Amino acid sequence: MEGYDMLEVGTKAPSFTLPDQNGDMHSLEDYRGKKVLLYFYPKDNTPGCTKQACGYSERAPKFEENGVVVLGISKDSIASHKRFEEKQGLSFTILSDTELEAIQAYDVWKEKKNFGKVSMGVVRTTYLIDEEGVIIEANGKVKAAEDPEKMLNLVENM
Numbered sequence: 317m318e319g320y321d322m323l324e325v326g327t328k329a330p331s332f333t334l335p336d337q338n339g340d341m342h343s344l345e346d347y348r349g350k351k352v353l354l355y356f357y358p359k360d361n362t363p364g365c366t367k368q369a370c371g372y373s374e375r376a377p378k379f380e381e382n383g384v385v386v387l388g389i390s391k392d393s394i395a396s397h398k399r400f401e402e403k404q405g406l407s408f409t410i411l412s413d414t415e416l417e418a419i420q421a422y423d424v425w426k427e428k429k430n431f432g433k434v435s436m437g438v439v440r441t442t443y444l445i446d447e448e449g450v451i452i453e454a455n456g457k458v459k460a461a462e463d464p465e466k467m468l469n470l471v472e473n474m
Contacts, residue, residue: 323454329422353385353444353445355458356438358439369400376408389411389418393412440457444467
């Protein structure tokens with residue numbers, strides 16, 4: 317992932333409208349007046365993604381106490397997200413981006429190498445967006461198991 321570019325802190329977060337695990341539509345504008353933690357992950361029900369999602373789910377009440385809405389996004393289908401939510405008991409919204417609308421807008425669709433094979437995929441990335449829709453934190457090359465606690469610490473110390 318050489319030259320991994322991300323959206324910069326201080327820039328306006330790209331708008332999106334995507335369905336959640338129940339098929340309900342969500343747009344970034346729906347959350348004006350609240351901070352939004354937007355995390356992009358590669359695939360439902362894989363070890364790293366499960367650790368990350370469960371970490372966010374466990375900490376969801378603390379994020380809420382700090383006025384932060386957690387939204388996970390991957391290119392998996394609504395049905396896949398529903399199975400993931402039910403299997404893991406997730407307590408936050410996960411959005412389905414099968415058309416790569418937000419994934420490409422947030423610049424997380426990248427060339428990846430896995431066991432020497434090159435393919436395109438979602439690079440695990442977390443953005444924190446303020447109440448006005450401006451990116452105030454951008455983390456690339458995220459470690460799945462550490463991300464939820466790292467972001468909660470950041471939010472609690474703002």
